[in-house]
Amino acid sequence: MKIIVNxxxxxxxxxxxxxxxxxxxxxxxxxxxxxxxxxxxxxxxxSHTLKPGDRVEILxxxxxx
Numbered sequence: 001m002k003i004i005v006n007x008x009x010x011x012x013x014x015x016x017x018x019x020x021x022x023x024x025x026x027x028x029x030x031x032x033x034x035x036x037x038x039x040x041x042x043x044x045x046x047s048h049t050l051k052p053g054d055r056v057e058i059l060x061x062x063x064x065x
Contacts, residue, residue, distance in 0.1 A: 004055045018045040020056065032059040 003010050005024065014020035017033060017040055033040045034057040040048050050056070 001050070001052045003050060003053065006056070006058055012050075015050060016046055017048040017050060017056070020050060021045065021058070024058065026058060026060075030061060032061075033057065034059075 001012060003012060003020075005020070012020055012023060014023050017035060021027060021029075021031070021033070031042075033042075033045065035048060035050070036055050037057075
């Protein structure tokens with residue numbers, strides 16, 4: 001299925017947001033996620049179903065000072 005991840009066209013066979021994060025190498029990371037501009041909390045990622053054309057944003061906290 002084709003979706004958009006952080007502005008990039010992406011082909012994936014992931015059916016849930018959690019599966020997509022695993023495929024993208026973010027398993028277990030502290031992240032903020034949104035699908036179609038709606039925040040998806042970590043507790044809902046395993047049940048959040050992805051659909052073709054979804055726009056997924058994956059944001060990692062920045063460190064610095």
